[in-house]
Amino acid sequence: MQLAEIITERVRRVTATAKVALHEPCFRGRELAYVTECIETGWVSSVGSYVDRFERDLAAYTGAKHAVVVSNGTSGLQIALQLVGVEAGDEVLIPALSFVATANAVRHCGAQPHFVDSDEASLGIGIAALAEHLGQVAEVLAGVCRNKRTGRRIAAVVPMHTFGHPVDMPALLELAARYHIEVVEDAAESLGSTIGGRHTGTFGRCSMLSFNGNKIVTTGGGGAILTDDAALAKRAKHLSTTAKMPHAWAFYHDEVAYNYRMPNLNAALGCAQLEQIDGFLDAKRELTQRYLEAFSDLPHVRLFTERPGTRANYWLQTLLIAPELAEQRDAILAATNGAGQMTRPVWELLSTLPMYRDCASMATPVAQDLARRIINLPSSPQLIMGAV
Amino acid sequence: MQLAEIITERVRRVTATAKVALHEPCFRGRELAYVTECIETGWVSSVGSYVDRFERDLAAYTGAKHAVVVSNGTSGLQIALQLVGVEAGDEVLIPALSFVATANAVRHCGAQPHFVDSDEASLGIGIAALAEHLGQVAEVLAGVCRNKRTGRRIAAVVPMHTFGHPVDMPALLELAARYHIEVVEDAAESLGSTIGGRHTGTFGRCSMLSFNGNKIVTTGGGGAILTDDAALAKRAKHLSTTAKMPHAWAFYHDEVAYNYRMPNLNAALGCAQLEQIDGFLDAKRELTQRYLEAFSDLPHVRLFTERPGTRANYWLQTLLIAPELAEQRDAILAATNGAGQMTRPVWELLSTLPMYRDCASMATPVAQDLARRIINLPSSPQLIMGAV
Numbered sequence: 001m002q003l004a005e006i007i008t009e010r011v012r013r014v015t016a017t018a019k020v021a022l023h024e025p026c027f028r029g030r031e032l033a034y035v036t037e038c039i040e041t042g043w044v045s046s047v048g049s050y051v052d053r054f055e056r057d058l059a060a061y062t063g064a065k066h067a068v069v070v071s072n073g074t075s076g077l078q079i080a081l082q083l084v085g086v087e088a089g090d091e092v093l094i095p096a097l098s099f100v101a102t103a104n105a106v107r108h109c110g111a112q113p114h115f116v117d118s119d120e121a122s123l124g125i126g127i128a129a130l131a132e133h134l135g136q137v138a139e140v141l142a143g144v145c146r147n148k149r150t151g152r153r154i155a156a157v158v159p160m161h162t163f164g165h166p167v168d169m170p171a172l173l174e175l176a177a178r179y180h181i182e183v184v185e186d187a188a189e190s191l192g193s194t195i196g197g198r199h200t201g202t203f204g205r206c207s208m209l210s211f212n213g214n215k216i217v218t219t220g221g222g223g224a225i226l227t228d229d230a231a232l233a234k235r236a237k238h239l240s241t242t243a244k245m246p247h248a249w250a251f252y253h254d255e256v257a258y259n260y261r262m263p264n265l266n267a268a269l270g271c272a273q274l275e276q277i278d279g280f281l282d283a284k285r286e287l288t289q290r291y292l293e294a295f296s297d298l299p300h301v302r303l304f305t306e307r308p309g310t311r312a313n314y315w316l317q318t319l320l321i322a323p324e325l326a327e328q329r330d331a332i333l334a335a336t337n338g339a340g341q342m343t344r345p346v347w348e349l350l351s352t353l354p355m356y357r358d359c360a361s362m363a364t365p366v367a368q369d370l371a372r373r374i375i376n377l378p379s380s381p382q383l384i385m386g387a388v
Numbered sequence: 389m390q391l392a393e394i395i396t397e398r399v400r401r402v403t404a405t406a407k408v409a410l411h412e413p414c415f416r417g418r419e420l421a422y423v424t425e426c427i428e429t430g431w432v433s434s435v436g437s438y439v440d441r442f443e444r445d446l447a448a449y450t451g452a453k454h455a456v457v458v459s460n461g462t463s464g465l466q467i468a469l470q471l472v473g474v475e476a477g478d479e480v481l482i483p484a485l486s487f488v489a490t491a492n493a494v495r496h497c498g499a500q501p502h503f504v505d506s507d508e509a510s511l512g513i514g515i516a517a518l519a520e521h522l523g524q525v526a527e528v529l530a531g532v533c534r535n536k537r538t539g540r541r542i543a544a545v546v547p548m549h550t551f552g553h554p555v556d557m558p559a560l561l562e563l564a565a566r567y568h569i570e571v572v573e574d575a576a577e578s579l580g581s582t583i584g585g586r587h588t589g590t591f592g593r594c595s596m597l598s599f600n601g602n603k604i605v606t607t608g609g610g611g612a613i614l615t616d617d618a619a620l621a622k623r624a625k626h627l628s629t630t631a632k633m634p635h636a637w638a639f640y641h642d643e644v645a646y647n648y649r650m651p652n653l654n655a656a657l658g659c660a661q662l663e664q665i666d667g668f669l670d671a672k673r674e675l676t677q678r679y680l681e682a683f684s685d686l687p688h689v690r691l692f693t694e695r696p697g698t699r700a701n702y703w704l705q706t707l708l709i710a711p712e713l714a715e716q717r718d719a720i721l722a723a724t725n726g727a728g729q730m731t732r733p734v735w736e737l738l739s740t741l742p743m744y745r746d747c748a749s750m751a752t753p754v755a756q757d758l759a760r761r762i763i764n765l766p767s768s769p770q771l772i773m774g775a776v
Binding site: 036040221242251259261264344 | 412413414415419420423424427428430432433434435459460461462463487488489492495496498600601602606607608609630631632636637638639640641642643644645646647649650651652653654657721725731732733734735736741742743
C-alpha cells in the first residue's frame with residue numbers, strides 16, 4: 001500500500017467519519033441564548049454589554065490586563081503594530097511561514113515585512129538564526145535598530161504561535177530587547193496555549209487574537225488586542241472606533257482611524273464560546289493522543305507535539321512527513337481529501353508570494369523544509385465530543 | 389417659551405415616548421429564525437448561504453447587477469475606491485459635510501481628500517459650485533485630471549446621499565465625465581432612496597452601502613459594494629477576502645489584500661432585515677408627515693424634505709433652523725437630549741478636523757451654514773410601528 005493510502009486509512013480510523021472538515025465550530029453552550037438576547041433587546045451593533053463582557057472575559061482568561069475586541073485578526077494586528085509605533089517605511093520581522101494576514105497587516109501600516117526563518121522545534125520564528133541574521137544586517141544607533149542593507153528602521157518583530165504551538169518567548173524577548181525592537185505577538189491560533197503556565201499573547205508589549213470561524217473559539221469573524229498597558233488599550237479602542245472624542249452629541253474625531261469594531265452580536269457568540277474552551281482544549285489533547293497512536297508504527301511520519309515547558313492548544317493537528325518522502329505530500333493531500341478527510345498543507349512561504357517576494361528576507365532553509373512536509377489533519381473538537 | 393423648549397415639546401408630541409433614541413434597530417421579522425439556523429448548522433463565518441443570499445437580495449432590491457458584502461461601510465468605500473483605480477498620492481473629491489468614514493476610506497487607500505461644498509437643496513455635494521471650482525483648479529491632460537495647485541491626480545468623486553437624500557446624480561455624472569473623474573457613490577445612508585425610480589448607488593461605476601446598527605437595515609456591522617461591472621465585482625470579492633486564489637487546498641494569494649468579509653451570522657440578520665424594508669420606509673414617510681405637522685406653525689424651523697424627482701428613505705429626520713437663529717442650536721440639542729428626546733447635530737466639517745485640515749478644499753460656505761443649522765430628530769420606525 002502507498003503511504004498516501006496508509007495515511008488516509010489511519011486518519012479515517014481516528015475521525016471515524018466518512019466526510020470530515022479540517023476544523024468546524026462547535027456550538028454546545030449558551031450561543032443561541034446570548035444571540036437571542038441581542039436580537040430581542042435590539043443590541044446587535046458595536047456598543048453593547050457582550051462587547052464589554054467579552055473583553056473582560058478574554059482578559060480574565062488570558063491574564064492580560066486589557067483586551068480590546070476588533071473586527072478580525074488582521075485588523076487587530078494592524079492596530080497592535082501601530083500601537084507600538086510601527087510607521088510607514090519601517091520594516092517588521094515576521095515569519096516567512098505564516099498566514100498571509102501577518103504580512104498584510106504590516107503592509108496596511110505602510111510598513112514592509114522582513115522575513116524570518118522557522119524553528120523546527122516550535123514551527124515559529126527561529127530565534128538562534130534570527131540572532132545571527134540581525135548580527136549581520138542590523139545596527140542599533142541611539143536606540144533605533146536599522147537594517148544596514150535597506151536603511152529602514154526595524155521597528156517590531158511578530159512571533160506567530162503556529163497551530164497553537166508557542167514560540168520560545170523568553171528567548172525572543174531577550175533578543176528583541178538587545179536590538180531595541182518591539183514585540184507584538186500574533187496569537188491568532190494560540191488561544192489556550194501557554195508557556196510555563198503563562199498565556200501566549202501576554203509576553204509581547206501587545207498581541208492579537210483571532211476568532212475566525214476556523215479558530216478554537218469563534219465569533220463568526222473577529223479578533224482582539226491584548227496588552228497590560230492601559231494607555232495602549234485605550235488607544236487601541238480609540239483607533240478601532242473612528243477616533244471619536246467622547247461627547248454627548250458632537251462628532252469630533254482627532255486622527256485618521258478605523259471602523260474595526262466587533263458587533264455585539266458577534267461578541268455574544270464569543271462569550272458563549274469562551275465558556276466552553278476548557279472542554280475544547282481537552283478534546284483536542286485527546287485527539288492528539290488518538291493520532292499519536294494511529295501513526296505510532298509509521299516511521300516516515302511524525303505527529304507534531306508540544307515543546308517541553310509549553311502547553312499547546314493543538315488548534316490544528318499537524319503531521320510531519322519525513323524529508324526523504326516530502327515529494328509525496330501532494331499525493332497524501334489528494335488521497336485524504338479525495339476520501340472525504342479534509343487535510344491541508346501549510347501556507348506558501350510569504351516570501352515567495354508575488355507582492356512580497358522583493359521584501360527583505362533572511363535565508364529560510366527551515367521554513368522551506370517545513371513547508372514541504374507539513375500536513376494538517378481534521379481537528380474539530382466534535383471528533384472527540386461526538387455529534388450533538 | 390424659548391425656541392428650545394418649544395421644539396422639545398413638539399418632538400415629544402411626535403415621539404409620544406419619554407425616552408427615545410435617535411435610531412434603533414427594528415427586529416420584527418425572521419431575524420431570530422435565520423440566526424438560529426446559522427448557529428444550529430455551524431455556518432456562522434465568512435462562507436455561508438446567507439452571505440450569498442444577502443448579496444443576491446441586495447442586487448435584486450437595488451437593481452445593481454452585483455453586490456459584494458463586506459465588514460462595514462468604511463471598508464466598502466476603501467475597496468470601491470481601489471476598484472476604480474484610486475492610488476496612493478491621488479486626490480478624491482468628497483463632501484466636507486460627511487461622516488468621518490468618507491475621509492478615512494480615502495486615506496486608507498493612501499489618497500488625500502479634496503473637500504467639496506454642499507448644496508442646500510440636497511444636503512450633498514454642490515454640483516454647480518464644484519463645476520466652478522474645477523474650472524479654476526483642474527486641468528485634464530491625456531485623459532487625466534490634475535489639481536493644478538497640488539499637482540496630484542484627481543481620481544474620483546464621492547457623492548454622499550446625506551440622511552438618505554439623493555444627490556443630483558445625472559448632473560454630477562455629466563460633470564465628472566467632462567473631467568475624466570471616476571464616480572463612487574457613498575450610499576451608506578440611502579438604502580431605499582431613488583432618483584427617477586432608480587436606486588441610489590447604481591449611478592456611479594460602483595458604490596457602497598452600510599448596515600451599521602443605526603442604519604435603516606442592519607447586520608450589526610456590515611456594508612456592501614454595488615456595481616454593474618462583473619469584473620469589478622469579482623475583484624471586490626478578491627480584495628476583501630485576502631486575494632486567495634481558488635484551489636482545493638493550497639494557500640496562494642496574489643496581491644496585498646484585506647480581511648473585510650461579512651460573517652454569515654451577520655448576513656443572516658441582513659436577509660431578515662431587507663425583507664422588511666418596505667415597512668420601514670413607509671413608517672419613516674409617515675414619521676416625516678407627523679414632524680411636518682408638528683413644526684408647521686413655527687416660522688424659524690423647517691423639516692427637510694425630498695427634492696422633486698427623488699424619493700428619500702428619510703433615514704434620519706432633519707430639522708433646519710433658520711440662519712438667524714442658528715446660535716440656538718446647542719440650546720435646542722441640550723433641551724431635547726435633556727428631556728430624553730435624543731437629537732444630534734450634523735458632523736463637524738471634515739475639513740476642520742486636525743488630520744484633514746491641511747487637505748485641499750474649495751470654499752465651503754454652504755456646508756458651514758448647514759453645519760450650524762441641522763438637527764437630526766428621533767427617527768426609528770418603531771415610533772410609527774409601535775412597540776412590540
